[in-house]
Amino acid sequence: MAALDASDLRARVRGNVVTPEDEGYDAARTVYNAMIRRKPAAVVRVTDDADVMATVRFAREGGHPLAVRGGGHSVPGFGTCDDGIVVDLGSLRSVRVGPNARTVRVGGGALLGDVDHATNAFGLAVPAGFISTTGVGGLTLGGGIGYLSRRLGLTADNLLSADVITADGNRVTASADEHPDLFWALHGGGGNFGIVTSFEFRLHPVDQIVGGPIFFGLDAAADVLDFYRRHFPAAPRELGGFFGFIVAPPLPFIPEERHGEPLCVLVVCWSGDPAEADRMLEPVRGAGPVVAEHVGSMPYPALQSAFDGLLPRGLRHYWKADFVRDLSDEALAAHLKHGPKVPNVNSAMHIYLMDGAVQDVGPEETAFARRDARFVVNIAGVWRDEADDDPNIGWVRDYYDAVHPHSGFEGGYTNFMAGDDERRVRANYGESYDRLAKIKRAWDPDNAFRLNQNVAPAG
Numbered sequence: 001m002a003a004l005d006a007s008d009l010r011a012r013v014r015g016n017v018v019t020p021e022d023e024g025y026d027a028a029r030t031v032y033n034a035m036i037r038r039k040p041a042a043v044v045r046v047t048d049d050a051d052v053m054a055t056v057r058f059a060r061e062g063g064h065p066l067a068v069r070g071g072g073h074s075v076p077g078f079g080t081c082d083d084g085i086v087v088d089l090g091s092l093r094s095v096r097v098g099p100n101a102r103t104v105r106v107g108g109g110a111l112l113g114d115v116d117h118a119t120n121a122f123g124l125a126v127p128a129g130f131i132s133t134t135g136v137g138g139l140t141l142g143g144g145i146g147y148l149s150r151r152l153g154l155t156a157d158n159l160l161s162a163d164v165i166t167a168d169g170n171r172v173t174a175s176a177d178e179h180p181d182l183f184w185a186l187h188g189g190g191g192n193f194g195i196v197t198s199f200e201f202r203l204h205p206v207d208q209i210v211g212g213p214i215f216f217g218l219d220a221a222a223d224v225l226d227f228y229r230r231h232f233p234a235a236p237r238e239l240g241g242f243f244g245f246i247v248a249p250p251l252p253f254i255p256e257e258r259h260g261e262p263l264c265v266l267v268v269c270w271s272g273d274p275a276e277a278d279r280m281l282e283p284v285r286g287a288g289p290v291v292a293e294h295v296g297s298m299p300y301p302a303l304q305s306a307f308d309g310l311l312p313r314g315l316r317h318y319w320k321a322d323f324v325r326d327l328s329d330e331a332l333a334a335h336l337k338h339g340p341k342v343p344n345v346n347s348a349m350h351i352y353l354m355d356g357a358v359q360d361v362g363p364e365e366t367a368f369a370r371r372d373a374r375f376v377v378n379i380a381g382v383w384r385d386e387a388d389d390d391p392n393i394g395w396v397r398d399y400y401d402a403v404h405p406h407s408g409f410e411g412g413y414t415n416f417m418a419g420d421d422e423r424r425v426r427a428n429y430g431e432s433y434d435r436l437a438k439i440k441r442a443w444d445p446d447n448a449f450r451l452n453q454n455v456a457p458a459g
């Protein structure tokens, strides 16, 4: 690897190039998870496709490692690196809605909140995740699970085309008609195949929803979990949401004496006919004695951002996740043992729904092959102080060790994988893996894009 010639790099791009000598370097190298403290040789705040192309070529010529940052939310910290070059897409956040065609063009560094804000003005939405500060780039390329998945599929299932800067520094557009293999790989294969500077998505009519959290005591947790596994998959697809073990935050609608107490929660999102909302949510309220609830009619982006405050930048994260075929009685017993030990108000265990429209897509139609999982379990350890690393990581690992044997799959959802989960990457993709590795060989034979849940080029 050649020493990085920052003046040469600066001469090739219009965006800001931040090196360790520059003011603002600490801010430029920092990603969302405070456990990640890497020191890149340069962070390039790209302004357009030409900057991305020039940076990729520069990195390849000099043999510099290349990290790509969209929203920077990757828990293993793939949006930064030691000694290499970070392509920071954070300036590419434009969103242009085409209300008649019901499509939207989204910059490769946009956040979910950018898209929700722009599309909600037209009463439209792209199905995405649960926290509005997450990057569209990483979320889409890994799949994209959220409130609307049961009704409208994964975020990736709604991708119509993508502008991709490839490993040789050129740009191609991938769609069902152009480079269909690459397009297939972008549906779940992560950042392995190139840098997407612009996504085009299909939009759907979603405006006001009825949603929010309903909290129950731990004494009802067995009933609530049992209700969740039976009721939600049988409910109309317009009912989305998730189950969680959480610690009650100090919010005014939760009785003060319960603040700080471990509880369980059903977060609901009814995106169907508002007149049907009460009838749909009544059984959910009957899952157990309700401790508190904060459910109401609101614009979809309001629910999308409702929990952002619990997860600001700069906390420490360690997560482990599984795809789950069925929530068996044994699995529930393991959840009931470990979930109530959730260590603090930022951590949580969530079980997301993966049925409905997600399962309308066949396992070979996209790289996201695991269409037979009905749930995703995510054990998210999140805390403030380095001194608390051991107990928090310990909670996640013990919990995971107890539930994983009951999941029915070796692999999990790529976007929730920990940095120490590399050996599970093949299993994440199941039957898609070998095809992904061949596509990788065609588009990135030298594995220039390797700072991710890596699919190595087929030999």
Ligand SMILES: Cc1cc2nc3c(=O)[nH]c(=O)nc-3n(C[C@H](O)[C@H](O)[C@H](O)COP(=O)(O)OP(=O)(O)OC[C@H]3O[C@@H](n4cnc5c(N)ncnc54)[C@H](O)[C@@H]3O)c2cc1C
Pocket (backbone or CB within 6 Å): 032, 067, 068, 069, 070, 071, 072, 073, 074, 075, 077, 078, 079, 089, 108, 109, 128, 129, 130, 131, 133, 134, 135, 136, 137, 138, 139, 140, 141, 142, 143, 144, 145, 146, 190, 191, 192, 194, 195, 196, 197, 311, 415, 416, 451, 452, 453
């Ligand atoms: C608080 C929080 C909430 C989350 N909620 C959800 C959720 O509800 N649903 C869900 O499905 N996932 C969720 N995730 C997981 C999330 O999808 C992943 O962390 C995802 O990688 C984040 O994307 P990013 O662009 O913000 O991350 P980054 O750290 O910027 O990038 C992550 C990976 O994607 C690649 N990448 C990013 N953008 C591009 C691009 N434009 N082109 C090519 N490669 C790119 C990067 O190289 C890297 O490998 C959440 C994560 C966090 C931390």
